[in-house]
Amino acid sequence: MVHVAHQSKIIVTNTLPKRMQNFITALKAEHIKKKGTGIFLLSMILGAISPLIWALIAIFNDEPQKRDALPYDFFLNVIERLLDIFAGFFFPLLIIITVSRITQLDHKNGGWQLMETQPIDKMSIYFSKFTMILAANMIAILSLVAFSFIGGGLASLFIELPDAAQFTFDAGAIGSLILRLFLASILLSAFQYLISVIIPSFIWSIVIGFFGLLSNLFLIAFKVVPAWYPFEILLKISKFKKGSEMGYWITYSDSLWHPRALYWVQVVQAQKL
Template sequence: MRRSLSAEWLKLKNSKIILVIAILPILSLIIGSANFYMNQEVLEGGWHSLWSQVGLFYGEFFLPILIAICCAYICRLEHTNQNWNLVMSAPVSIGSVYVAKFVIVSMLILFAQLVFVGLYWIAGIILSLQGSLPIEIIAWTLRGWFASLSIIAFQLGLSLRFRSFATPIGISLCAVFFGLLMYVSHIGVLFPFSLLTIGLSVLSQDSLAGMQNILFWGMTSLFILLFSMLSIRQLKTKDIVSS
């Protein structure tokens, strides 16, 4: 596992992926903050209202796309020059290859979450919001990151399956809109992209109570395990090299 993780980190050395991870949260903050600023007479919730605006663009659109980009990028090298031959013949297990990619993308998204919260705090200061940063932001950020793990598992499966860099990203974009439909239909716990909306509390800042909380953590864990098992099985049974 350590060798697999080291190999994945080496791929990111001198890459531009960190720049992409920084740019997308910045864009979501700029758009959301501008929308908040122009509608302050309606959005009177201060920090919470700002979160609903910046989080709407970030959690609903930019973060899922960012996850898709990271997953496609982390699999890009293997899909070129038949490098899957080298991966499959390396003295590491197939499970280690998948888990290493999953862990690296998870860490990249956690970094994006921290960048987003930092920018959110700066935006609140610039907009002269009253009071201090809400303590709930910590829970929403970590819960959103955990929900993103299910999307990472889903997108990694797609990126391992398709050699095209754009195809998994296009599927992610379609899933974003389907997830929003699932959320407004009150069955968001049944779809990973809707779970991200619930986890980040971008459309509703109400606390998850009782069964809602159990369903959120349970379904997210189930999706992570399900998609991970399917991806590992795909690596073991499908001839990806010659596809």
């Protein structure tokens, strides 16, 4: 019995490094394949659009500022004001385009069929593609934060700021928003990943994703948005900017999304087995 247990332990320890090595190899291959697609550049642009638009509007529409407001972090306030448009439109739009573009590379080149002949296990290949999607998401979020500082700094040179505005860096609050936006993007990315793998057409996968995005806007107007709706999950970040009412960074609903995302990625793998 001791000998059997010792053998199984050796098998486990030898399998894990090999699987990790397969994942790294697949990730490097995905990085090479995405060159020339402009995916990461698009992420940076869509993350920067809303801060730059806000800065232009703030400069040319200088409104009188309240003098009796409580002290607040000026840059954090800019980021929070941009969450509605970013989490409600630009970010989900980016996810739809990015996921469809990455999966289309394999639909176009027959990569899904050639996967059967690859020496690397399928789980490593699927999760390497999904990792590239999540990397694009993080670039967009960091771009939003960076250009909020740039846009806010430029706007402060031309507009009159209230006395309560403070030029500080609230690392905790900003880090919380970055983390929550990234975690919320996982579910929508997995959902769109499933659609884009099943449907080989690049156009139709985008159309379906865009229809889901527009449907969310209509559901919001009629106030009948289901709590589980993937697009609504991103908007919850803008509704609960400070996190949980109990003082936690991550809300209770945030913690329930990730098992669903993992399930959908596994469904994607099952579809191509």
